[in-house]
Amino acid sequence: MDLGTIIWNTIALFLTVCIFSFLYKDNPFYKFAEHLVVGVSAGYFAIILFYNGFVPKVWIPVTTRGEWWYLLPAILGVMTWTRFSKKWAWISRFSIAFYMGIAVGVALPLEMQQRVVKQLHATMLPVHFMDIQGFWNLLIILGVLCGLVYFFFSVEHKGAVGGAARLGIWILMIGFGAGFGLTVMGRISLLADRIQFMREWYLMVTQALWGA
Amino acid sequence: MKVISFIRVLFFFLYFLLIASPLSFAQEDLSQSWFNPHRVNMLIFLIFFFAIIIYFIDRAKKGKSLFIRRIAGLDAIEEAVGRATEMGKPVLFIPGIEDIDQIQTVAAMIILGNVAKMVAAYDTPLFVPICRPMVVPVAEERVKEGYASAGRPDAYNRDNVRYISDEQFAYAAGVQGIMLRDRPAANLMFGSFFAESLMLAETGFLTGAIQVAGTANIHQLPFFVVACDYTIIGEELFASSAYLSKEPKLLGSLKGSDLTKAIIIGILALGAILETLGITQFTRWFFIE
Amino acid sequence: MRREIPIAICFLAGIFYTLELFIPHRQVLSIFETVRQWAQILIAFAYVLAIANILRVNFHAIQKNQRDWPYKVVLIVSLFFMITLGIFFGGIGEGTIFDWVYYHAQYPLQSTMFALLAFFIASAAFRAFRIRTLEAALLAVTAVLVMIGRVPVGEELWNNFPDFTEWxxxxxxxxxxxxxxIGAALGAISTALKVLTGLERTYLGGE
Structure with missing residues (x-):
């Protein structure tokens, strides 16, 4: 085990403990770690975007392959910088609008496809009483219908609509409870990972110091 | 009359679906084609939905009055801002961690504009931590506009709209820092959230803030429901622009969206009945490769 | 013009990309892909706005000697430290100092933040079980049932517990x-349509 590895791992351990210290209360160690993670990650993203965005997608195509049209998005990008000037800030809207247009255009059919039509198809289930699944199918269909009724906005939730909406919110709450219960174990395993890291650090250091 | 026209639209749609020939799913090379015939169902759904929304927007423009039910979570925003003002503490608005290209973030920006107007009227500071660079200019503009429309452009502090980090947990750490040290009395969380949702909501709870959250991210909703005072669920988030602005055009689109939901309920029920009877042609129309 | 042209750009780009799902032509798809890359390039440039925002907000805090200002110095120094490592010390590849700092500073910080969720979920669960309404009761009871059903003790209590959880x-x-x-998708599509047609122009800001 070389000294460099021990030092780096000790730094990692120190930072881990700094973050965990939050569980006691807000303190200088946590504040230090918090500002460090924000600063490091902001710098990290700046560099990643430079090397994975600008260099391969603008610099190399334009300078080595002569694909000048890659300058167009660069110009759109530079246009966002007009935000620095009060007078010219409106120019940045062109870039934002272009970005929004692409995003909305991609999202529109995808939302319809994945979240409406596919879900509808999956919910059109046969209802029968030959086996228990046929009955469960009925419950799924009724659950989806009542859940959808809850999302009616232009109708008052009274009478039959109110009853269905109430049943709908119960179904949603059962779903939330299930989601919550399911996540608990996953979150605890994350903690186990960090504890494992601390244990490994302890073993590494004791081995380096005493060879045990 | 309304019911009759609704039924008419529904039957037209169903008739079209039933008489049209079923889709062919044979594998074929479409790389030279200009239209993917397997997606004709999607095209019909999109056109149909667009037509309904545009029709209702147009109707609303003509001055038809439209009812909209109460959404407790959206009403609670004003209550939360009022409480922060009484306590002399700031309001924190967290617009999720996704970029402006996400429709949820757009919805969050709409709510932000309304919140900015409220806080400006009350003269309460408003902090807006941001996770994505393209959201920064939009949020700045929304807050500035909110202050201006409340007649308080001088009260707008540009430093309160803060970019934190693109990294999810670094962002969460930065926002937790604001919660712990600036002690906002109202935390408003709207937009697209992931695992950080619980961190933010729990830290906000520990600081004693009144919390209102809204997202369409299904996996995060349980945490908001548990840790926040009010939760806006799924589509309610998108209804917020109409609800808060009460603008007829937007209310019209909400009405259109409701009609689509009613049609979907009809289709779903019919699909299930036909499946039960062993008629699968109708269901196949909703199959997507 | 300052509003109409951006709305027109948004509309055209939006319609263009809505068509992507319906046009399988190879050449057209390659155009879609190229333009999509443009959006990513745009983000890389827009990041300058983010960095400028960080610097402005934190420099102001330092200038005004605001509470906790020394930590703002830590933030700015660490930001420049990473940028310097990335540009002047061998780039971002495996084995570079930039990579080492990522794995031994940023990664443990992030994963420990993530691990804190174990404590947060425990406190949230504790609160969830203080039942006040029928809806809260449904949530709490289901959460407990699913939790028990997912651990070995559930099966010991009742053979069919795991199956019940699955149900x-x-x-x-x-x-x-x-x-x-389905509801959220309809809401999103409706909002997207309003953005596309310029009915919703929030993203453009004020005049």
């Missing part, structure tokens, strides 16, 4: 999830 996931949870998904 909760596959019937009521699935129904609720689908209802939210």
């Amino acid at each position: 909760i996931m596959n019937v009521p949870q699935l129904a609720g999830k689908r209802a939210i998904m």
Whole structure:
């Protein structure tokens, strides 16, 4: 085990403990770690975007392959910088609008496809009483219908609509409870990972110091 | 009359679906084609939905009055801002961690504009931590506009709209820092959230803030429901622009969206009945490769 | 013009990309892909706005000697430290100092933040079980049932506990999830349509 590895791992351990210290209360160690993670990650993203965005997608195509049209998005990008000037800030809207247009255009059919039509198809289930699944199918269909009724906005939730909406919110709450219960174990395993890291650090250091 | 026209639209749609020939799913090379015939169902759904929304927007423009039910979570925003003002503490608005290209973030920006107007009227500071660079200019503009429309452009502090980090947990750490040290009395969380949702909501709870959250991210909703005072669920988030602005055009689109939901309920029920009877042609129309 | 042209750009780009799903032509798809890359390039440039925002907000805090200002110095120094490492010390590849700092500073910080969720979920669960309404009771009871059903003790209590948990996931949870998904998608499509047609122009800001 070389000294460099021990030092780096000790730094990692120190930072881990700094973050965990939050569980006691807000303190200088946590504040230090918090500002460090924000600063490091902001710098990290700046560099990643430079090397994975600008260099391969603008610099190399334009300078080595002569694909000048890659300058167009660069110009759109530079246009966002007009935000620095009060007078010219409106120019940045062109870039934002272009970005929004692409995003909305991609999202529109995808939302319809994945979240409406596919879900509808999956919910059109046969209802029968030959086996228990046929009955469960009925419950799924009724659950989806009542859940959808809850999302009616232009109708008052009274009478039959109110009853269905109430049943709908119960179904949603059962779903939330299930989601919550399911996540608990996953979150605890994350903690186990960090504890494992601390244990490994302890073993590494004791081995380096005493060879045990 | 309304019911009759609704039924008419529904039957037209169903008739079209039933008489049209079923889709062919044979594998074929479409790389030279200009239209993917397997997606004709999607095209019909999109056109149909667009037509309904545009029709209702147009109707609303003509001055038809439209009812909209109460959404407790959206009403609670004003209550939360009022409480922060009484306590002399700031309001924190967290617009999720996704970029402006996400429709949820757009919805969050709409709510932000309304919140900015409220806080400006009350003269309460408003902090807006941001996770994505393209959201920064939009949020700045929304807050500035909110202050201006409340007649308080001088009260707008540009430093309160803060970019934190693109990294999810670094962002969460930065926002937790604001919660712990600036002690906002109202935390408003709207937009697209992931695992950080619980961190933010729990830290906000520990600081004693009144919390209102809204997202369409299904996996995060349980945490908001548990840790926040009010939760806006799924589509309610998108209804917020109409609800808060009460603008007829937007209310019209909400009405259109409701009609689509009613049609979907009809289709779903019919699909299930036909499946039960062993008629699968109708269901196949909703199959997507 | 300052509003109409951006709305027109948004509309054209939006319609263009809506068509992507319906046009399988190879050449057209390659145009779609190229333009999509443009959006990513745009983000890389827009990041300058983010960095400028960080510097402005934190420099102001330092200048005004605001509470906790020394930590703002830590933030700015660490930001420049990473940028310097990335540009002047061998780039970002494996084995570079930039990579080492990522794995030994940023990664443990992030994963420990993530691990804190174990404590947060425990405190949230504790609160969830203080039942006040019928809806809260439904949530709490289901959460407990699913939690028990997912650990070995559940099966010891009742043989069919794991199957029962599966049923909760596959019937009521699935129904609720689908209802939210369909509703939210319709809301999103409707909002997207308003953005596309310029009815919703929030993203453009004020005049």
